[in-house]
Amino acid sequence: MTVNFSTDSDQIKGVTILGSTGSIGVSTLDVIARHPKRYSVVGLSANSRIDVLFEQCLIFQPIFAAVTEERDAKTLAHKLKSAGLDTQVLVGEQGLVQMAENKQCDYVMAAIVGAAGLQPTLAAARAGKRVLLANKESLVMAGRLFMDAVFETGAELLPIDSEHNAIFQSMPLGSVSADANLLAVGVRKILLTASGGPFLNTPIEELSSVTVEQACAHPNWDMGRKISVDSATMMNKGLELIEACWLFNARPQQIQVVIHAESIVHSMVDYVDGSVLAQLGNPDMRTPIAYGLAWPERIDSGVNALDLFSLGTLTFKPPEFDRFPCLRLAYEAMEAGGSSPAVLNAANEEAVAAFLAGQIRFDQIAQVSEEVLGAHSSEAISSISQVLQVDEQARIKANQFIKTLS
Numbered sequence: 001m002t003v004n005f006s007t008d009s010d011q012i013k014g015v016t017i018l019g020s021t022g023s024i025g026v027s028t029l030d031v032i033a034r035h036p037k038r039y040s041v042v043g044l045s046a047n048s049r050i051d052v053l054f055e056q057c058l059i060f061q062p063i064f065a066a067v068t069e070e071r072d073a074k075t076l077a078h079k080l081k082s083a084g085l086d087t088q089v090l091v092g093e094q095g096l097v098q099m100a101e102n103k104q105c106d107y108v109m110a111a112i113v114g115a116a117g118l119q120p121t122l123a124a125a126r127a128g129k130r131v132l133l134a135n136k137e138s139l140v141m142a143g144r145l146f147m148d149a150v151f152e153t154g155a156e157l158l159p160i161d162s163e164h165n166a167i168f169q170s171m172p173l174g175s176v177s178a179d180a181n182l183l184a185v186g187v188r189k190i191l192l193t194a195s196g197g198p199f200l201n202t203p204i205e206e207l208s209s210v211t212v213e214q215a216c217a218h219p220n221w222d223m224g225r226k227i228s229v230d231s232a233t234m235m236n237k238g239l240e241l242i243e244a245c246w247l248f249n250a251r252p253q254q255i256q257v258v259i260h261a262e263s264i265v266h267s268m269v270d271y272v273d274g275s276v277l278a279q280l281g282n283p284d285m286r287t288p289i290a291y292g293l294a295w296p297e298r299i300d301s302g303v304n305a306l307d308l309f310s311l312g313t314l315t316f317k318p319p320e321f322d323r324f325p326c327l328r329l330a331y332e333a334m335e336a337g338g339s340s341p342a343v344l345n346a347a348n349e350e351a352v353a354a355f356l357a358g359q360i361r362f363d364q365i366a367q368v369s370e371e372v373l374g375a376h377s378s379e380a381i382s383s384i385s386q387v388l389q390v391d392e393q394a395r396i397k398a399n400q401f402i403k404t405l406s
Contacts, residue, residue, distance in 0.1 A: 014104045015293070016043035017066075018096055018120050019111035021052040022224055024134045024343055027285045028109050029056060031293060031301055039293065043099035045112070048072070054079050057087050063104060064088050064304045066095035097118035099128045107293065109160070110135040114349055115391055118142060122384065125149040130156040132292040133164075136243040141342040143246035145243055158292035163192055163240055165288035166266035166279035167248065180249040183272070191276070192244060192267035193260040193320065196230040200261060204323055210362035212355065229352045233365050234319065238330025242341050245334055252334045257327060259317045260386065264306070282306055325366040329373055338378035339390045346394035347372035354402045364405050372397045 010345055015032060016135055019025045025044075032039045043064035045055040050072050057065050057080060064089050065080070067073050077089040090098055093116075100108050100123045108124035109132045110117055122142065124131050126149045128379035133139070138146050150157045159165050172185045182190075198217055199207060216228040230236035237257055258268075268278040281287045282303055290301035321328040326348070333340040351368035354360045360368070372394055 012038060012040050013106040013293075014042040015039050015107045015109065016099045016102070016105045016124075017041070017109040017111060018043075018045050018100065018117060018135070019047075019109075019113065020044040020056055021049040022113065023110055024111035024285060024289070025109065028111070028132075028289050028293075029060065030301075031286050031290045032060075034088070034300060034302055035293075036040060038299070039107075042102060042105040044097055045099065047112075050076050057085060058083060061085060062087055064090055064095075064102070065094040066090040066092075066099055093119050097123040100124040101127065103249055106130060107132060109289075109292075110138065111160075113137075113224060115123075115141060115346065116298060118387070119384070122146055122149060125155045125157070126153055128153040128155045130158065130292075132289070134156050134160040134161050136161060137345055139243045139246040139346045140239050141391065142381060142384060143242070143341070144381060145384060145387070149245055156196045156295075157247070158295055159243075160285075160288050160292050161240060161243070162196075162283070162288050163267040164244060164247055165291060167192070167244065169279045169291065170267070170269040170277040171248065178210040180251055182246050182248065182254055186271050186273065187254075187269055188272045189257045189270040190244060190248060190250060191258050191270055192237070192241060192255055193258050193263075193265055193267050193316075194237040195231070195263045196259045196319070197234060199232055199287065199323075200259065208361050208363045212358070215355070215362055219393060220283065225356060226349075226352055228259060230348070232362070233326045233371070234324035235326035235330065235348050235352075235365070237319075237324075238327045238333075239345065241327075241330050242334045247380075252331050257319050259319050260315065262311070264311060264314060264317075280306060297313075314373050326369060329366065329369055333373060336378045338380050339387075340376060342381070342387055342390050343376045343394040344369055344373050346391045347398040350395050350398035350402065354399075354406075359406045360402055361405075367405070368398055368401055371401050 001327050017025045041060040041062045045060050045066035047068050073089045073091045080087050097120050100120045107130040110121040111134040118138050121135050215232040216225050263283040265278050265280050268276050270276050284303040286301040287303050290299050323364040333344040347369045351365040
């Protein structure tokens, strides 16, 4: 395949951003703004940050804007009309699906955090769009259904998580396919890097007293509260492990998590001939976003060039499961397969919400997830309705157990 490095495109691509007011959404809009001859914004969505969404609409003038609640839709519609914009305001999950499926939309940035992003992201895949996947829960909850939709419709799936994007860049062309096989393309192992979060060196006995503010203070990345807590427990890396298994048709044993506190090497691929290919860069999500938007080309992302001479030492070490039990649970859930990853994700979401609300301690997040996962008998997933039912049941069990801890 010939890769071009042009800066203009023959056809402007329409982009819908699911979760435009979050950090990934904001970074995506920053990249798009740098390339007005390549991209236009078709749809934007927000959960509750209506003022931010309104400002984005003023700048990018999308066809659609979607919000979660009807009252927010009325407020936004009034503000847009007063500003002279004819952006159509949509509501709820169906509004997100409508934006993702729209014919004027070529690319969908799936950046809604959590299970709420599953249905619209799956709708984008079923509509044959280029899906820029930053919502790992779509694969964690419904991996087989999601990947089947991608392969059946010919949708393009570009991973946006910095680690999976790095793996994608380091893999041979054609390695993401229905019949992909790591050994067949000479891959021995995927090395999935992790910063280790803010408590990498904190004594384990002190983790029970971690505050919400401490857990949300990631040393390298600027992220939302939920994903910051997941990074602190390393559940985020566990979910990324599950996501990588689906993306690259890998078994859990073929993926090694590597603690790399500097977050410069974003992941690596170990080949059978002894080569290890890595993707390096400054910790800025605009790099994988620009790669996903322009693939197979390269465009300016606005990210500063990596200064190799100022890096100093790069460190790598294995994770401690005693310190990060959530990572162990992710390996166990993927080994069990079927509905187990969805159960783990649901239990963790409820546990993190309880921690953020001051109902449980930081170290009890893993305890809740392990309790719910351990009580679950895995079953094969055959439909989205089944996924949602499993998800709901796991949340009920998680909250029941949380009450005993509270």
